Amino acid sequence: MPGYNIPDVLVVGMGGGGAVVAKELAEQGLGVVALEAGAWLEPARDFAGLEWEMMGQIDSVFRWGPIDRTRPPWPRVRDGLGFAIQTAGVGGNTLHYGGNSPRAYPAAVQMNWPIDYGELIPFYEKVEATLPVVVPDVIAPKDAAFIEGCERAGLSHVPGPDVFGAGWRIQPNAILPVASKHSARDGCTQCGGCLVGCRNPDGARADRTAKRGTNASYAPAALATGNCEIRTGCFATRVLVEERAGRVRVRGVRYRDANGKVFEQDAEVVVLAGGAVETPRLWLASGLPGSEHVGRGLTTHWFDYVVGIFPREVGPDLGQTSMARADFPGDGFLESQGAGPLMMALLAYGGGWPRPSTGPWATRGKVLGSDLKRRMEAYRHTLMIVCSVDDDASPDSAVTLSPDVRDEHNPAPAIRYRATPETAARRDRLARRAAEILIAAGAIPESIHRADAPPSLVHQMGTMRMAAAPADGVVDDACEAHAADGLFIADASVLPNGLGGANPTLTIQAVATRTAGKIADRYFGTLQKRAGRP
Amino acid sequence: MASPERTIAALAEAVIPSPPDDATAGAGDVAAERFVLHYLTFLGPELPVVLAAALDGVAAARQGVAFEAGRFEAMEPDDRLHTLRMLGEHEHSDLRDLAELALVLITAAYYGEWTGQDAAGALTGTPVGWDLTGYGGPAGAVPGLLA
Numbered sequence: 208m209p210g211y212n213i214p215d216v217l218v219v220g221m222g223g224g225g226a227v228v229a230k231e232l233a234e235q236g237l238g239v240v241a242l243e244a245g246a247w248l249e250p251a252r253d254f255a256g257l258e259w260e261m262m263g264q265i266d267s268v269f270r271w272g273p274i275d276r277t278r279p280p281w282p283r284v285r286d287g288l289g290f291a292i293q294t295a296g297v298g299g300n301t302l303h304y305g306g307n308s309p310r311a312y313p314a315a316v317q318m319n320w321p322i323d324y325g326e327l328i329p330f331y332e333k334v335e336a337t338l339p340v341v342v343p344d345v346i347a348p349k350d351a352a353f354i355e356g357c358e359r360a361g362l363s364h365v366p367g368p369d370v371f372g373a374g375w376r377i378q379p380n381a382i383l384p385v386a387s388k389h390s391a392r393d394g395c396t397q398c399g400g401c402l403v404g405c406r407n408p409d410g411a412r413a414d415r416t417a418k419r420g421t422n423a424s425y426a427p428a429a430l431a432t433g434n435c436e437i438r439t440g441c442f443a444t445r446v447l448v449e450e451r452a453g454r455v456r457v458r459g460v461r462y463r464d465a466n467g468k469v470f471e472q473d474a475e476v477v478v479l480a481g482g483a484v485e486t487p488r489l490w491l492a493s494g495l496p497g498s499e500h501v502g503r504g505l506t507t508h509w510f511d512y513v514v515g516i517f518p519r520e521v522g523p524d525l526g527q528t529s530m531a532r533a534d535f536p537g538d539g540f541l542e543s544q545g546a547g548p549l550m551m552a553l554l555a556y557g558g559g560w561p562r563p564s565t566g567p568w569a570t571r572g573k574v575l576g577s578d579l580k581r582r583m584e585a586y587r588h589t590l591m592i593v594c595s596v597d598d599d600a601s602p603d604s605a606v607t608l609s610p611d612v613r614d615e616h617n618p619a620p621a622i623r624y625r626a627t628p629e630t631a632a633r634r635d636r637l638a639r640r641a642a643e644i645l646i647a648a649g650a651i652p653e654s655i656h657r658a659d660a661p662p663s664l665v666h667q668m669g670t671m672r673m674a675a676a677p678a679d680g681v682v683d684d685a686c687e688a689h690a691a692d693g694l695f696i697a698d699a700s701v702l703p704n705g706l707g708g709a710n711p712t713l714t715i716q717a718v719a720t721r722t723a724g725k726i727a728d729r730y731f732g733t734l735q736k737r738a739g740r741p
Numbered sequence: 742m743a744s745p746e747r748t749i750a751a752l753a754e755a756v757i758p759s760p761p762d763d764a765t766a767g768a769g770d771v772a773a774e775r776f777v778l779h780y781l782t783f784l785g786p787e788l789p790v791v792l793a794a795a796l797d798g799v800a801a802a803r804q805g806v807a808f809e810a811g812r813f814e815a816m817e818p819d820d821r822l823h824t825l826r827m828l829g830e831h832e833h834s835d836l837r838d839l840a841e842l843a844l845v846l847i848t849a850a851y852y853g854e855w856t857g858q859d860a861a862g863a864l865t866g867t868p869v870g871w872d873l874t875g876y877g878g879p880a881g882a883v884p885g886l887l888a
Contacts, residue, residue, distance in 0.1 A: 256879025257864070259853035265780055279784055286834065289841065345888050388887040396882035409881050524876055525883050548874040549852040553845060560826055573844075575756050575822055577763045583852065584765075586874035 214240040214436075215731060217460055217474035219443045219489070222299020223712045224698040224719040225480030226421035227334070229437075230429035231723035237731060238434055240472060242441040242462055244481075245295030246274045247426070248302070250416050254404035258549040261403040262303060269294045269303045269404065274440050274465050283484070284609045284621040288507075291622060291664035293484060297437060298422030300482070304712060305401045305528035305544075306381040306418045308340040310368050311714045312536035312707030315597070319704045321675040321684040324369075330717035331368070337428075338381040338419040340713065342367075345385045346377065347397060347526020352517065352590050353543035354531050356648025360640070362533055375533040378542060381419040381713070382527055399545050401528040425716075440465030444616045446477060446493040448691055455496055457694040463616060476693045476730050480719075483667040483700040484620050487606045490671070490681075492617040496690035500672055500681050502607055504600035506705040508539065508666040509626055511594040511634055512658040513568065513641035514555040515650025516585045523551060523589055533644070538633045539596040539708025541641050548586055555591050556582060558658030566635075567642035568657040582656070590645060594637035597708035598630040600669050624662045633708075666711050671700035673718075685725035686718065693730065697722050743811030748793035749781075750774035751814040753847045755821035762818060766869055768851055776850035777843060784842075792843055795836055799827045854878075 215237040218225045225241060233239045248254070253268055255261060261268050265280060271293035272280035283291050294300050310331050316324040334340070346354075357375035358364075365374030382401070386394035386408060395417035396407040405418035414427040429435040445461040459473035479486045487502035495501075523545050532542040546554060556579055561572030574582055582589075603625040608618040626634075642655050674680025677689035686701050688694040697719040699711055706714055753774055759767030768774075781788040796813040803824055804812070813824060829840035849855070857868035864878075871878060 257854040259849050259855065260862070263849060263853075266783060285838070345886055347886055385886070385888045386882065388884060391882040391887055394888075396880075397886035398880040398883060400879060403879075407881060525880070526886055548870050548876045549849055552848050552852045552870075557844065557848060560829055575825075576758055576818065580757065580763060580765060580767075580873070583870070583874050586876065 214238040214474050216476045216478060216726065217472055218242070218478045218480055219460060220244070220299065220480035220482065220485065220698065221297045221421065221426055221437060222294070222480060222482060222698065223301045223421055224715045225478065226297070226425035226429060227716045227719040228478050228480065228697045228723045228726070229435050230425040230432070231720055232726060233429045233432040233434035235727055236434060237727070239429065239436070240474065241429070241435060241437045242443055242460065243297050243437060243439045244442045245297070246439050247297040247437065248422065250404060250406035250413055251410070254406040256400050256403055256406065258403055258547045262550070264290065264292070269296070271295055281614045282612050282619045284612050284619055286621065286623040287662060288622055288624045289661040289663045293482060296422070297426050297439065298420040301420035301712060302404060302422055303402050304420065307529055307532070307542065307710045308335070308338070308379050308381045308713040309370070309532065309534070309709045311709050312534070313369055313371060314536055315704055315707030321673055327717050327721070330720045331713065333720055334713060334716045338424050340379050340381050341384050342377050342379050343382070343385050343395070343527060343530055345397070346530045347522060347545070349521045349523055349545060349590050350526060350530035350543045352521050352648045353592065353644065356644035357533050359647035360644050365534065370534045370536060373533070373535045375531065378527070378530050378532050380527055380530070383417045383419070395527060397526045399524045399526060399528065402546070402550065442616050443481070443489055444492065446479070446489060446495060446694065447471065448495065455691045457691050467615065476695065476726055478695045478697050478726070480696070480698040482698050483670045484606050484622060484664070486696060486698055486700045487670045488608065488617065488620040491608050498677065498681050498690060500679070502670050503602045503605045504669045504672050505604040505606060505622070505624060505667065506598045506600050506669045507624060507662055507664055508595040508705055508708060509598050509630060509634055509662045510665060511638050511660050512544070512554045512558065512591055513594065513638055513645065514589050514591045514656050515645030516582070516654035517588045517590060517648070517650050520587045521590045522587060523591060533640070534709070535637065535640070536707045537597060539594065539637050541592050541594055541637060541644065544591045544593045546591060548583060551586060551589065551591060552579070552583055554660070555589070555656065555658055558660040566639055566657065567646065568655040569653045571657045571659050574656070590648070590650065592641040592645065594634060594641055595666065595708050595710070596630060596634040596637055597705045599627045600672070600704050601625055601627055606670050622664065626662060668699040668702045668705060668711055671696050672703045673701040674703065685729065686722040687725070687729070695722055695726055743814065745789035745793035746774055746778060748796055748811070748814050749777050749789065749843070751821060752796060752825065752843060753777065753850070755818040755825070756844065756847045757851050758818060765873055768847055771851060771856045771869055773847055773850035776855055777846040780846050781842070788839070792839055795828055795839065796824060799831070800824045803827060
């Protein structure tokens with residue numbers, strides 16, 4: 208029986224996974240305290256819709272850094288990586304994601320996970336209903352062009368949501384149904400602002416903004432139970448453990464608030480959900496029992512971007528950020544990608560330094576000078592396709608602690624990424640398919656450009672992998688640490704691979720839903736119902 | 742007189758050229774170096790000097806001459822871009838990252854919202870990059886795409 212003010216469950220991080228665990232357990236009557244490094248932002252007040260203001264990563268609203276934006280961001284030491292997107296704040300990276308919510312490719316789960324794909328399906332269904340995930344019925348011109356290209360390139364429609372072979376489909380998005388022209392007060396207004404923070408429809412309550420980041424869905428639902436407290440501006444610096452009956456048992460967490468004051472919070476169960484960088488960082492900084500897998504096996508889907516310019520306008524700034532996709536299980540996926548002009552310039556034309564290559568593109572790599580300006584003048588005629596590759600979970604790609612750099616909390620994470628030759632080959636195949644789709648859709652062949660982007664950290668996964676045996680992973684098939692009782696993980700770090708290339712958030716949330724049930728079963732009993740917080 | 746500000750302005754102008762090298766307004770016309778200097782200084786007060794020195798140093802190496810402040814600024818735009826690439830492919834990752842950061846900041850100054858904002862950050866005009874790309878800025882509802 209927990210003592211006064213000792214929660215049943217302490218969740219570290221209220222992003223895509225942590226908020227799910229918090230809501231699911233609080234709904235069962237358990238007392239939940241959640242620590243979140245950032246603030247709880249108010250869309251109507253804080254989401255300006257401006258690209259640099261929201262996404263610049265240095266002093267922007269969405270960034271990895273203190274709530275006080277006059278202070279620099281928290282440092283990360285990157286090796287083999289370009290930009291690294293992490294977001295402090297309730298919602299985490301779902302604050303700026305596109306809401307794209309496909310399931311993992313079944314073959315990827317069947318091959319490498321300690322649980323069957325079929326076991327995940329009811330959890331997928333629960334998350335899809337809760338968010339909800341919606342297949343939109345009105346698509347934007349950019350996405351219509353993408354679909355036209357897919358069909359002309361010979362791809363068939365695949366109905367989803369369980370995808371076993373190649374084909375195109377309308378993007379399942381965690382975005383409310385498209386609003387009515389007669390009353391655009393509820394639902395998606397197709398404003399194109401998913402990545403810079405959804406604040407529409409105008410005047411909507413924070414929990415009714417169209418995109419269902421966990422800031423608008425799971426976190427408000429957790430609070431509504433009356434059993435969950437969210438402490439913002441609180442950064443976990445140590446996981447506290449003790450020995451009980453000869454076993455390592457979690458006791459709680461030490462954390463700093465935004466003013467630097469240090470607290471310790473005990474709990475029966477601790478759930479780490481800071482993401483694939485911060486969770487191994489916290490584990491290592493805490494000196495928790497070692498495993499050769501801690502921090503290893505980082506995957507990122509090593510994005511590339513291929514663009515084409517059309518004789519007609521395709522409107523990259525309108526509609527949900529991505530409303531169509533083509534799946535290639537085993538290689539990854541392609542999707543139409545909306546962007547404002549700054550993101551278009553950085554992603555499409557700010558790639559690697561140009562190098563000779565053969566392919567169905569006219570140019571490749573960075574575009575500078577007048578060439579950049581001419582291409583950007585064709586912005587409204589430009590369709591960008593994202594290539595997301597199923598990259599190998601290599602032990603050479605890892606998160607460790609920097610021996611030289613630290614922030615006010617701990618040694619900084621040192622993030623190393625190394626792509627295997629097989630990963631590079633898959634990525635090349637995807638980029639070629641993207642170029643073929645653009646040409647088939649009517650893009651001017653001489654305009655086809657491949658960014659050849661260096662690896663970046665957007666879909667970070669896999670550094671605390673799930674495995675049945677301690678020798679093969681950090682957490683078991685319930686996502687409880689092999690090395691510490693009562694310590695669970697509910698973020699992208701438990702994913703044993705890159706899901707075959709599919710966007711990870713829905714799978715993170717399905718696994719987190721399953722983990723919440725396992726926590727209740729193992730530590731609190733499935734029938735326990737409590738009147739309120741302890 | 743060489744200065745980090747002038748060196749960075751020369752870099753920005755090569756990346757996004759102004760008339761007479763290009764038909765439309767460029768980085769020089771919007772003083773993009775102010776934006777770059779602000780953010781470099783925010784991240785580390787020494788970074789503007791380090792970037793300028795690195796560009797001058799690589800420029801000297803490229804030309805096979807001794808280091809001299811202002812050498813980068815004196816180059817033709819195409820040579821500046823080649824020099825930037827050398828910095829971007831430098832053996833030291835810190836210098837590679839600095840070159841990439843400078844490019845991001847120049848791009849953001851021009852294609853982001855900064856040129857339409859007042860000193861308090863309010864959007865009071867159309868940013869030059871929006872004007873040249875036809876981007877309409879943040880939208881509410883898009884009537885033609887509703888159900």
